[in-house]
Amino acid sequence: MKVRVFVYLKNGVLDPQGKAVEHALHSLGFEEASDVRISRVVDLHVKANDAAAAKEQGEKMARALLANEVIEDFHVEVSA
Amino acid sequence: MKVRVFVYLKNGVLDPQGKAVEHALHSLGFEEASDVRISRVVDLHVKANDAAAAKEQGEKMARALLANEVIEDFHVEVSA
Amino acid sequence: MVTAVVNLELARSFGLKDDEYEKVLTIMGRTPSLTELGIFSVMWSEHCSYKSSRLHLKTLPTKAPWVIHGPGENAGVIDIGDGLAAVFKMESHNHPSFIEPYQGAATGVGGILRDVFTMGARPIANLNALRFGDPSHKDTKRVVDGVVRGIGGYGNCMGVPTVGGEVNFHHSYNCNPLVNAMTVGLARQDRIFLSAAAGVGNPVVYVGSKTGRDGIHGATMSSAEFDSESSSKRPTVQVGDPFTEKLLLEACLELMATDAVISIQDMGAAGLTSSAVEMASKGGVGIDLDLDHVPQRETHMQAYEMMLSESQERMLMVLRPDRTEVARKIFEKWELDFAIVGTLTDSGRITVRHKGTVEADIPLGPLADEAPIYDRPTVPYERQPALTPPAAPCGVEAALVRLLSSGNGASRAWIWNQYDSGVGGQTVKRPGGADAAIVRVEGTNRGLAMTTDCTPRYGQADPYIGGAQAVVEVWRNITATGARPLAMTDNLNFASPENPRIMAQFVEAVKGIGDAGRALDFPVVSGNVSLYNETRGDDGSVTAIQPAPVIGGVGVLEDVHKAVGLAFPDAGEILLIGET
Amino acid sequence: MKIGIVVFPGTNRERDMAQAFQVASGKAPQMLWHQQDNVDGFDLIILPGGFSFGDYLRSGAMAAHSPIMRAVRQFAEKGGYVLGVCNGFQLLTEAQMLPGALLRNAGMRFLSQDCHLKVEGRDSIFTAGWERGAVFRAPLAHGDGNYTAAPEVLDQLEGEGRVAFRYCDAAGQVKHHDAHVNMNGSARSIAGVLSENRRVCGLMPHPENLTEDILGGTDGLPLFNGILEGLG
Numbered sequence: 001m002k003v004r005v006f007v008y009l010k011n012g013v014l015d016p017q018g019k020a021v022e023h024a025l026h027s028l029g030f031e032e033a034s035d036v037r038i039s040r041v042v043d044l045h046v047k048a049n050d051a052a053a054a055k056e057q058g059e060k061m062a063r064a065l066l067a068n069e070v071i072e073d074f075h076v077e078v079s080a
Numbered sequence: 081m082k083v084r085v086f087v088y089l090k091n092g093v094l095d096p097q098g099k100a101v102e103h104a105l106h107s108l109g110f111e112e113a114s115d116v117r118i119s120r121v122v123d124l125h126v127k128a129n130d131a132a133a134a135k136e137q138g139e140k141m142a143r144a145l146l147a148n149e150v151i152e153d154f155h156v157e158v159s160a
Numbered sequence: 161m162v163t164a165v166v167n168l169e170l171a172r173s174f175g176l177k178d179d180e181y182e183k184v185l186t187i188m189g190r191t192p193s194l195t196e197l198g199i200f201s202v203m204w205s206e207h208c209s210y211k212s213s214r215l216h217l218k219t220l221p222t223k224a225p226w227v228i229h230g231p232g233e234n235a236g237v238i239d240i241g242d243g244l245a246a247v248f249k250m251e252s253h254n255h256p257s258f259i260e261p262y263q264g265a266a267t268g269v270g271g272i273l274r275d276v277f278t279m280g281a282r283p284i285a286n287l288n289a290l291r292f293g294d295p296s297h298k299d300t301k302r303v304v305d306g307v308v309r310g311i312g313g314y315g316n317c318m319g320v321p322t323v324g325g326e327v328n329f330h331h332s333y334n335c336n337p338l339v340n341a342m343t344v345g346l347a348r349q350d351r352i353f354l355s356a357a358a359g360v361g362n363p364v365v366y367v368g369s370k371t372g373r374d375g376i377h378g379a380t381m382s383s384a385e386f387d388s389e390s391s392s393k394r395p396t397v398q399v400g401d402p403f404t405e406k407l408l409l410e411a412c413l414e415l416m417a418t419d420a421v422i423s424i425q426d427m428g429a430a431g432l433t434s435s436a437v438e439m440a441s442k443g444g445v446g447i448d449l450d451l452d453h454v455p456q457r458e459t460h461m462q463a464y465e466m467m468l469s470e471s472q473e474r475m476l477m478v479l480r481p482d483r484t485e486v487a488r489k490i491f492e493k494w495e496l497d498f499a500i501v502g503t504l505t506d507s508g509r510i511t512v513r514h515k516g517t518v519e520a521d522i523p524l525g526p527l528a529d530e531a532p533i534y535d536r537p538t539v540p541y542e543r544q545p546a547l548t549p550p551a552a553p554c555g556v557e558a559a560l561v562r563l564l565s566s567g568n569g570a571s572r573a574w575i576w577n578q579y580d581s582g583v584g585g586q587t588v589k590r591p592g593g594a595d596a597a598i599v600r601v602e603g604t605n606r607g608l609a610m611t612t613d614c615t616p617r618y619g620q621a622d623p624y625i626g627g628a629q630a631v632v633e634v635w636r637n638i639t640a641t642g643a644r645p646l647a648m649t650d651n652l653n654f655a656s657p658e659n660p661r662i663m664a665q666f667v668e669a670v671k672g673i674g675d676a677g678r679a680l681d682f683p684v685v686s687g688n689v690s691l692y693n694e695t696r697g698d699d700g701s702v703t704a705i706q707p708a709p710v711i712g713g714v715g716v717l718e719d720v721h722k723a724v725g726l727a728f729p730d731a732g733e734i735l736l737i738g739e740t
Numbered sequence: 741m742k743i744g745i746v747v748f749p750g751t752n753r754e755r756d757m758a759q760a761f762q763v764a765s766g767k768a769p770q771m772l773w774h775q776q777d778n779v780d781g782f783d784l785i786i787l788p789g790g791f792s793f794g795d796y797l798r799s800g801a802m803a804a805h806s807p808i809m810r811a812v813r814q815f816a817e818k819g820g821y822v823l824g825v826c827n828g829f830q831l832l833t834e835a836q837m838l839p840g841a842l843l844r845n846a847g848m849r850f851l852s853q854d855c856h857l858k859v860e861g862r863d864s865i866f867t868a869g870w871e872r873g874a875v876f877r878a879p880l881a882h883g884d885g886n887y888t889a890a891p892e893v894l895d896q897l898e899g900e901g902r903v904a905f906r907y908c909d910a911a912g913q914v915k916h917h918d919a920h921v922n923m924n925g926s927a928r929s930i931a932g933v934l935s936e937n938r939r940v941c942g943l944m945p946h947p948e949n950l951t952e953d954i955l956g957g958t959d960g961l962p963l964f965n966g967i968l969e970g971l972g
C-alpha cells in the first residue's frame with residue numbers, strides 16, 4: 001500500500017525557507033503570494049493487510065524518523 | 081485562496097534523499113518500507129477570483145521558481 | 161493569551177525564589193505586572209545575572225597590556241599588532257541541544273557569532289567543544305548527528321570557517337550534552353563597538369529578523385535542571401536562520417563603517433529584555449520602548465511575549481539621530497527589518513509601552529544592581545585517590561588498537577569533514593593539521609593560533625587541577641604551533657550550584673584557572689557559565705555531568721610562515737621534551 | 741582586462757576568489773551587486789561559492805532570478821566568459837546556462853575535504869592552464885554537489901569534450917562507485933562542465949582555495965593562469 005506522510009513545521013515555528021521563497025516570489029512579480037510555508041512529503045510503499053495497518057506503520061515511521069516532533073507535526077494518508 | 085504546489089523529482093531521476101531515508105528506515109526495523117521518495121510542498125495564499133485563476137498563478141510560480149523542470153515535475157491544488 | 165494572576169506561585173513557576181520575589185515587591189512597591197515579572201525573572205536568572213558564579217569569576221586574572229576589553233562586553237578584545245584586534249568569546253547551548261540537537265547547536269553558533277560581530281569584528285573562525293554521552297546510549301547517535309550538522313549548517317552558510325574543536329564521550333552527558341561554541345573575529349582597534357547606550361533622546365533601533373514566540377523563557381530554562389519530561393514540553397527551542405544572520409553581519413559591518421552607531425547589543429538569550437536593560441544600565445540612562453513598532457512575525461503578540469522572545473538574528477542599537485536614514489538604507493539594501501522602537505531617556509527606568517498602555521515601568525538601577533548574588537555553600541571536595549596502574553590487560557598492540565578505536569581515541573575526521581574549514585581563504589592549519597588551528601590575518605603576514613581544550617575526568621578527580629590543566633593544555637597547544645599565547649575565554653559547565661559538592665567543584669576549578677592564568681600571564685577576557693547541567697531520573701536520582709571548565713585560547717604568530725604543524729617531515733630526528 | 745565577481749545575498753566565497761586572482765595577476769576583480777542589471781565592459785563574470793539566498797529552496801534557485809542574471813545570460817549569449825564555482829555552478833544549472841542539476845550529496849552530508857580532479861575539457865580557457873589529463877588537488881565544500889543529467893545529455897557532454905573536470909583518485913583513476921573518490925555521487929564522476937561554446941564553465945570544487953603554499957598548496961593556480969592567459 002501507498003503511504004504518504006506530510007511533515008510540516010508547527011504553527012509559530014520560524015520557516016526560514018518559506019520566508020525566503022516568499023521574498024523571491026515577490027521580487028519575481030508575484031506580489032500577491034503570502035503566507036508561504038514549505039513542507040516535506042515522504043511517499044513510500046509498505047506491505048499491510050489494510051489501510052488502518054498501513055497508516056499505523058506510517059505514523060510509527062514518522063515518529064521514529066520522518067518528522068522531528070520538537071518542531072514539526074505530521075499526518076499520514078493511505079491509498080491502495 | 082490557498083494554493084498548494086507539490087514538487088517532486090521526475091521519474092527516473094535518482095532521489096538521493098529518498099534512498100538515504102529508505103536505508104535509515106530499514107535500519108530502524110521498518111524493513112517493509114520501499115520506494116521511498118521525498119518531495120516538497122509549497123503552501124501559499126494568493127488573491128484570485130476563482131479556483132482556475134489561483135491554479136494558474138500557482139503554475140506560473142512553479143514554473144518560474146518553485147520547481148526546476150530539468151529534474152522536477154509539479155502539480156497544483158487549490159482550496160478556498 | 162497569557163492571562164495569569166501575578167503572585168508568588170507564578171513567580172516560582174518563572175524560576176524566582178521566594179526571597180527574590182519579595183525583593184521584586186520591595187523594588188516595585190506594588191505587585192508587578194506580568195511583563196514586569198517576566199523581565200525580573202529573566203534578568204535575575206542564573207544565565208543573565210551570574211548570581212551563583214559572579215563572586216568567584218571576579219577572582220580571575222583579566223588584565224595585561226595587550227587586553228583592550230576584558231569581561232563585561234559582548235566579547236573580549238586583545239591587541240594583535242598592526243592596529244588590529246582579535247575579538248573572541250565562547251558560549252554554551254547545552255540544554256537546547258539535547259531537545260533539538262540540530263537547531264540547538266545551530267542557534268548556539270549563531271549566538272556566539274553575533275556576540276563577536278556586534279563589536280565590529282568580522283568573524284574569521286569558529287571552534288567548538290562538544291561532550292556527548294556514552295556511544296552506546298540511545299540518544300547519543302541522534303545528538304551527535306544533529307549537533308554536528310547544526311554546527312556545520314550554520315557556520316558553513318555564514319562563510320565562517322570552523323577550524324577546530326574537541327569532542328569526548330562520557331555517560332554523564334547521556335541526557336545533557338555540552339555544546340560550547342567559540343568565535344574569533346578581527347577588527348580595527350579604533351573601530352570597536354560597545355553596548356553602553358548614550359545620549360538622551362537618541363533613537364533605539366531594532367534590526368534583523370522579526371519577533372515570534374520563539375523560546376520564551378529559554379534563558380530561565382537553560383538555568384533549570386533537566387527532568388525526563390522536558391523533551392515533551394512545548395518546544396522552547398528556536399530555529400536558526402543563518403542566511404538572515406549572514407545578511408545581518410554584512411549590514412552591521414557596512415553600517416559600522418559609517419559614524420552612525422553609538423552603541424549596539426545583540427539580542428540573545430532573553431532577547432529584547434536583556435539587550436535593552438544592559439545597554440541602558442551600562443550607559444546610566446533610561447530607555448523607553450514602544451512595542452507597537454517591533455517587527456512581528458506572529459499575530460496578537462503580547463508585551464510579555466515580545467519582551468521575552470528569543471527569536472534569533474536580531475540586534476538592538478542606539479544611533480545618532482541624524483544618521484537613522486543612512487542606517488535604514490543599509491538595512492533595506494540587505495532586506496532586513498529596521499525599526500525605531502524607542503528612545504533613550506533620563507528617567508533611569510525601563511518603560512515598555514504597547515497599544516497605548518504602559519506594560520512595564522521598572523527602575524533600572526535595582527533591576528540590574530540588586531540582582532541577587534549568592535555565596536553558595538561548599539563542602540571540601542574529596543579528591544579522588546590516585547589510581548594504581550592496572551596490570552596490563554592485553555598486549556601493547558591490542559591495547560593500542562583498543563584505544564584508537566574507542567570513542568575518545570578515534571579520529572574526528574568524520575566530524576570536521578562536515579565543517580567548511582577553508583572558506584575565507586586564510587586557513588593555514590585546518591583541523592588535524594596542528595595542535596592549534598592557524599588562520600592568517602588577511603592582508604598581513606600574521607597568523608592567529610586558536611584552540612579549545614578541557615579534560616573533564618581530571619576535573620572530576622581534582623577540580624583545581626582540572627581547571628589549571630585545561631588552561632595549560634591550551635597554552636601548550638598554542639605554543640606548539642610557534643605562536644605566542646595572548647588570552648583566553650572560558651566556558652564553565654557544571655551541575656547544580658545548589659549542591660555544595662558541585663559548588664566546591666566550581667570554586668576550585670575557577671581557582672585553578674585563575675592560578676594557571678596568572679602564572680602564564682594569560683588573562684581571561686571573556687567567558688560564559690553554564691550551570692544545572694544534570695539530569696533527574698524518573699526515580700528522583702540526579703546525574704551530574706563531569707565538570708567541564710572548557711578553555712579557548714588565542715595566540716599570535718608574527719610570521720605565519722613559521723607555523724609548525726603536526727606532521728613529521730620526511731627526515732630528521734625525533735626529540736621528546738619533558739619528563740615521562 | 742575586466743573581471744567581475746557577483747555577490748548575492750548569502751554569497752561567501754567572493755573574497756577567496758578575489759584573493760586568488762590577486763595572487764595570480766596582482767590585480768583583484770571588481771565586486772558586482774546582484775541588483776545590478778548590466779555587466780557591459782567586462783571580459784569575465786564569476787559566480788562564486790556560498791549560500792545565495794540561504795540555498796533555501798534549491799541551491800542557486802533564487803539567485804538564478806536576480807536582476808544581474810539576466811545581464812549575465814545576455815553577456816554569455818554574446819560570447820562572454822562566465823565561471824561558476826560551487827554555488828555558482830548550481831546557479832548556472834538553475835539558470836539553464838549549463839545542462840543538468842546538482843542534487844544532494846549521495847551520503848546526505850555536507851562534504852568538506854580535498855578531492856582530486858582530472859582535467860578533461862578541451863579548447864577552453866578554464867582548462868588551458870593544465871595539460872589534458874592532468875590531475876590536481878582541490879578542496880570541496882558543499883552539500884549539493886551530486887551532478888545529474890539525462891543520459892543523452894551526459895553522452896552529448898562527453899562526445900563534445902564538454903566534461904571539464906572529473907573526480908578521480910590521486911593517481912588519476914576515475915571510480916564512479918567509490919565514495920572516497922566520487923564523494924558526492926555525481927553521474928559519471930562529473931565535477932565540472934562547459935557550455936557549447938566553451939565559454940561558460942561550472943565546477944563544484946574550489947581551486948581558489950589552493951593558490952598559495954601557505955594555504956596548503958598551489959594546485960588551483962593553473963585555473964587562474966589559464967584564464968588570464970586566455971583573456972589576453
Ligand SMILES: Nc1ncnc2c1ncn2[C@@H]1O[C@H](COP(=O)(O)OP(=O)(O)O)[C@@H](O)[C@H]1O
Nearest residue numbers: 231232233234275428650652684686687688689
Ligand atoms: N566564566 C567567565 N569568565 C569570564 N568572563 C565571563 C565568564 N562568564 C561570563 N563572563 C562575562 O560576563 C559577561 C556576560 O556574559 P553573557 O551573559 O554570556 O553575555 P551575553 O549573553 O550578552 O552574550 C560577558 O562579558 C562575559 O564575557
